[in-house]
Amino acid sequence: MSKRKVKAMLAATLQGELLKPDDLRAYDIFKGVDLAPLERYPGTIARRRFKAGEVICREGEGGTTAFYLVEGRVRVFIQRKLDAQQNKNKPRRGGIIAWVGRMFGQRPIRHQPEHDADDLIPIDATVDLTYGRAAAEMGPGDVFGEMSCLNLAPRSATVVAETDCVMFEILRNMFEAMQASETFVKRMDDLYRERSLRGHLRNVPMFAEVEDEDLERLRNEVTLVHAKAGDVVFHEGDEADAMYLIRLGQVKVSQHAPGGERTLAYLTKGDWFGETGLLRGSTRNATCKAVAHPSVENVPGIKPAPIELVRIGHTEFAWLIEKYPRLRGKLEATAELRIRDQQRMAKTATITESHRVEELGLLQGQNMMLIDLDRCTRCDQCVDACVSAHDDGVTRLIREGPRYDKYLVPSSCRMCRDPVCMIGCPVGSIRRAEDLHIMIEDWCIGCEVCAKQCPYDSIQMHALDELGTDLGQEYEQLAEAGEVRQVTQQAAVCDQCADLPTGPACVYSCPHDAALRVNSVDFLEAMDVMDRDVHSGVVDE
């Protein structure tokens, strides 16, 4: 989105029942809030009334406002029927041949991992959804749409009024003013601690076995941290003393590498990091930095939203480790894994990028697909294999893209060193797995942020009817009434066929040895990039 557009959107005014400062003073939540901006920008907060059954906002749509529920109850949900509700073992594409294949262990990859019913789906509200039931209710005092308001993120869920409701719709300017008020902040913190923190804590696998009362105690003892965009939470090599959960916003995890900073992941609401810090005497193996949402990053005059974190120090944790010795083991195991990954992925780039390499961003590709055009017969077997290797029936590989030398660089995930696609997902469905391949969880709302973020066209949106998904039961009545725009698409990205023993299906199925997956550094070193350039006439532009 261009900066101009961003500014225009942020400067818009609301329509409807605009509120004046006097209207607001009656409400608790506005106590202590500096309402002067409201004088300056009269159209930044409005009262909205909704009848029961009315749709307040739709997932995936663009939004610029937050809502504060004053009266009434609303239902918030993600309309897609998740796999949890389907027969997990039944693949979507079948037939006799597939059945025979399953007899012999030839299964396509489930394109997303299994989840427990309790796993969290973080949404842009003061409640979270669970995987098992992708719906929740909110009542007076709840806030939703904060990310949309502050970061122009697409709406993360659909909100429908259950009863007649009254709510305040707030634009960014106003919301920023509200956030400046301590009362408001405290109130939001309390809400969070009451509603969501327990869920977030439970979501951390480490705390899965902790008993409820212990979790309660933990919940009360943790501190809530507010960071600004650009703040470094900790540096690599620092002494570790705490673990963090992300309550709101995004955090970039990166490591030093001789070629520059190497991003490991972008973490979002509901994720956690720094758990090795809970062990006494350990040091950080990565730098974690709070980052702004890309839409509002570097837009002059716009202050990025704060990043909210939950800090669990090891002092708070000491008694928990004593009571649950196994936690130590788990932590140590995680630490080991991290170190091992670090060593595995420590590929140095000592080559100088040529113009073409830089232009194509080839160095990003830690597991980049290349098609040797001198061998490829354009038979499309790779694409067919990609489709059949996944159980949702869409291809992650499209044989189009720029050329480098005699290779085609098709649109298929490169497993970038800096996975910018992960930034900005409103529902945190794009994740990076242990072996660093990108995956998109099935509650993706189709907002296209990741697809637009990816510079290499590697994430594609696929119509849901292709994916063979049914709409959620929660939703069917409304859908029939035509009230709600159906989520019609979902993002899909190449997962490097991590679950297939034989590796990427595209390479495995190319009959002419034309498909390769390379670590671009190795590859380019082998090709001796420095000598290859446009001027030598070898490289095709």
Added chain:
Amino acid sequence: MLIDRKHTPWFFVTLLLSVATVALYLWDAPNHPSGPAGNTVLGIVFGSVALAIMLFLVALGLKRRVPHWRLGSAASWMRAHIWLGLLTPLLVALHGAFKLGGTMTTVLWLLLAVVWLSGVFGLLLQQALPTMLRHSVRQETVAQQLGRELDSLILLAEGKTQTMGKRIRVVTSGIVQRCVGLSLHETVPPLEGDALDDKAVAALVKRNDPIPGAEPIRRFYLDEVRPFLRGDTRAKLNDLSSSEAMFESVRTSSPTHLHKSVDQLETLCQRRRELLRQRMLMRLLMTWLFVHAPLSWALVLGSIVHGIIALRY
């Protein structure tokens, strides 16, 4: 499949098998006073092995239907297919003692010869054509999308309009349209002074007033480029050098600020030529399969029937 170093073991295995089978045949030949034939033990063994190999060879076509099944990588299968396929006629010849036999077996021989030769032909094609494709088409597209891409060239050139009564609604605008406005479509009278409800349409109409000096471009587009983009195989623009000349002359007769549009049009025409070339080369690369695949299935079916009947008698 390019023949490269990875084929070396297969080459030697095939050579070894050829020598071994011929040696076996010659060693066994004196055992049969009436000469070696298909109905001796060795003949039946050779025939069965040849049939088994043929079944494996057609299984390549079946394997394509389940590409993600872990049955061995496709490249290994292809190498096996090539080399075992090269070996097959020898086995069949040894099985039949170098005789054509009766009608059925002669037909099978014919099929085998055609299938084998077409396979070899395809293999040879595959050594050269991909490189040719790479050099002659700068930016390929997926074959199945060729039609769409070719259509989209027209879309890019002249945009897409929708007629609603007397009004024209521009759905997407094209290069030429941006130069010459709605007057590109000669048959439809341009809008003049009509009150429009749709603000967007009005805005677009305004924007699409013809740019001065765009008439040559319009004429050129209507006379040459549009028929070419629509599929006229005899259009002069099919040829690169005449296209360059024609575009050069249009450039000279157009104002400088429109040269960018002319360049874009030229790029579109070049893309069409390349896509057509890609289509032609891909057809060439694939046509032999129309002979190879169906006849190989007929051959396998015939061979199975031949085996059953011959053993019965």
Added chain:
Amino acid sequence: MPNDLDPRPLNERFDLRYVHRRTWPKNAIFWSSVIAMLVTGGVLATLSVRRDQAIYSSGELATAHAMFSTDCAQCHQPSQDGDYWLPVRDQACLSCHSAEAHHPHRSNHVTLNAPTGDRLGHAAMDVNCAVCHTEHRGLDHNLSAVADSFCVQCHGDLHRWRREPAPPYPHRQPSVEPTEEGPTANPILAFNHPNPLGSHPEFRVVSKQTPRIDTTLIRFEHHAHMDPQKPGMQDALKKWVAQLEAEGMTHDQIPVVRANGMLNMSCAACHVPDDAGRYMLPIVYEKHCQQCHTLGNSTYGEPVPHGQAIASFVDALAARKLYEQAAKQAEAAKPTTPATGPRPGPTPGPRPGPKPGPRPGPRPGPRSDAGAQPTSIQLASSNIAVITALAQPRPGPRPGPKPGPSRTDTSNNVKPSITPAQHFEFERATISRSLAEQKCIKCHIQLIDVPKPKRPRAGQAPPKLESVDLKSTDLSKIDWRKVKPKAIDWSLVDNARIEWAKVDWRTIHASGWSLLDPRIPDRWMPRSIFDHNAHAALQCASCHAGAEADAPEPESYPATKLTWKLRPTGRTRQIMMPSIDDCRKCHHPPNRTSHGARDGCVTCHTYHDSRAPGLAGHRHTPPAPPARSNISRFLNE
């Protein structure tokens, strides 16, 4: 990155649902493959429904079977109804062809229902018809031209099939001398094999291992007959030629050669080929010898016959003699009593001799004159009794009993007397002995010592003729001196089996006329086939050497002593059959000078040959030839 020209994102530029559609060329290839399969299957199914199996034939049938070319079931018959496998079984061939077994151990009955045995690729003892007579080799394929290798399968190593210990040479590689066991034990790999030990051995009839002795019982010397300077030869020949000319033979047809002004018989004078030109007709006395070698007349002036007629001739002579004796006695004792009265009927008595005459002679009518002499020699032996009866004095009042031929009667005269049968036997033996000494011995080599017949004594039973079972007797081990007298059916003796060299000629005794059967073989090499016609370009002497007058005396034969001092000479004993080397002069493998005539096994030998005696002298019983049928049945059944 989107296309330079097209700013739309990839999923709008492309229709990514194409992965679910089978597009060109895959769909076209798929459907064309399906169609190809359907077409192939359809064609084959149609042919199957129409029961048209012509396409499955692996080659054209030979001309002999071409009329069944579309009726596979004629030969490919199931062993029983519903059987799936349809190889060609012997049964199918034998339904039209009558093929005798080659070997007693190899009987057709064993393999009637067995499938083709050559699946194993090597010879099986129970191999069946289709193995050697391979069909489906084209219209011009000669089904009966069986390649040598089929025969060599067994004859290359017969030890294997005889289940005898194998000789110490490896299979098919003869490397030791042939053994004394006989030629069949040696491997025969070809008529002409580079290794002489693998070649066809010398013909047994002329080989060194068997005495090359002509064991026929005729004393005949070719060179004597082909010697124009022999005294009397020219006159005889001239007479013969004149007779032939009188019969209408032309100059060319007369088998006489003129050289140096002298006539000479050619081989064709006696050796005449049969109608097919293959073999020579047997030598017959009446046709080939009688012209010059007549037997003269008996003491009674009658010409002595030859052959079987001798028996009745001698009987008749004996009867006549008896009659004369009786007549003489009757004369001597003749009273002047008138001879009246009815003549007594034939006297019941032992009828003499089992020999029926060739033709019953005219019955003598009632004779009133006892002194009348029979004029015809040709009296049936059945009338001997009549004659003897006639010779006796009449019964009735007689002065006294007179010694003479008596009849067995129940008179009170108990003194035994010589019966007419005994007397007859004695006479017969005497006459035959004298004939033999005077006439037969000239040509027939006597293997017997015909004993002087003993005078019969009264009361002595007539000599019985004992027989010897020749089949089971090893003749060479018989001490013939102890065998006397015996009647031997020499026709049962296999000339080849007797090691004549070990036989003591003089110890063989026999009696009876069957001894004089000369036993000239119709065919000297009965286990092969030969066609004289095919060799018509050659002179007889090029293969049958030794007939010429100036032919050298062959090497001597084992000496014998015969009572009659008629030792057969070397020339008499000489077998003038060609040796294998004579055949090889033309029937040889290709060499520098020529390609050579055919030398395959089947050129001279037949596998299915019921004429050839089997092992141990047994003849096989060939299977009954199939019943004849009319045309439509023949074609359709």
